[in-house]
Amino acid sequence: MSQQVTVDIIVDIQAAIRENSLENNIYLIDNLRDYGSEGEGTNRLVTNIEGGYWCDYSQSYDVVLNWMCVSLGSLPSTLPRNYLKSRSEQLFAQLKHESDKIENADGKVYNLNIKTLNLFGQPLTADEYEEDSLSYLYPQISDITGEAVDEGVIFPAQYGTPISIKDGWYWSATVDTAKKGIYKYTLHITLFKRKKNMWIPVQLTHDAWIKVNNAPQRNGFTEAGMGILPIV
């Protein structure tokens, strides 16, 4: 059974797009505050990973890192994944509006088949509100690179999931806890800015750290360890 570590990435989307930088507009939190992680809620997170090893120093269990984007400036991630789609289907019928479009990184334009809503879950009304009532498309992680990946400490990949709030995809990595040390990794995050009814990608990066420790695997009942099975 793996130790599941979640790193939440909170992005102030409007400010990040305006400043073209995540530096002052990103906040990271993991679920290991009580277990040695530092920088919770700031833009400098060091996630503390505790690994274990058997008497022959081989890794005794897996640690899995999962990353989740949370947006400051969108409908909350607790809404079901198909929320925009099902609301849009109602609204297209009522309002006879066009679907929003999205520009891909290669410059091609695709139909999103959704109608963007405001932060209250209602269709946008152009006159009444400034653009900050708009619900932005969620930040997406497009890659994870850097020292921690190059050194073979983490093995990140993008996985499909039916869990609604992860929007169908999430990034996850197993950790080689035999490699003790502090390693940096870079998150490649795509935000989307809006021009009329088109969403245009904005590619930004931000760094975070993992600190890998390990200790001998101990028998939870007897505290014994570093012997061959049965551990007594």
Added chain:
Amino acid sequence: MNKTRVISILAAVDVIGVLSHGTLGCNIYMFDNNRSNGSTGQGTEDLKTMITFHEHKSVELIWNVVPLEPEVFVEITELEIDKEYVEVDQYVYEGSDITYWRGRVLKPFDRLVYRLFIKAGNKKEVFIQTCELVGRVVKTK
């Protein structure tokens, strides 16, 4: 044209932390999307959201709460704030069972303390988070 500024406030709750410790303290992180206009305390329990009062602009606030891990429940069940300055109500996102709180600022203030009443996981207990709004008047010439 009377433009409305909307400020989003987000509470990120470590629900597993709340359930293990039995307290909200150290398990909640507050954010808003107004740091560039003067809000302070992002990512802490001492968020001070800056509200700028302009003559021809109204201000609305929206509060949301998310859990740090997806499979757990968290909700703001009550929002206590001085009705004389901010009028709040709880709404449901149409077609879902997710709620949010929406507030309309009625008149300028220097400082307004408010309380979020939060339910986490399956605990019957309600946890309270105290936050602040800070006001600043900008006169248009």
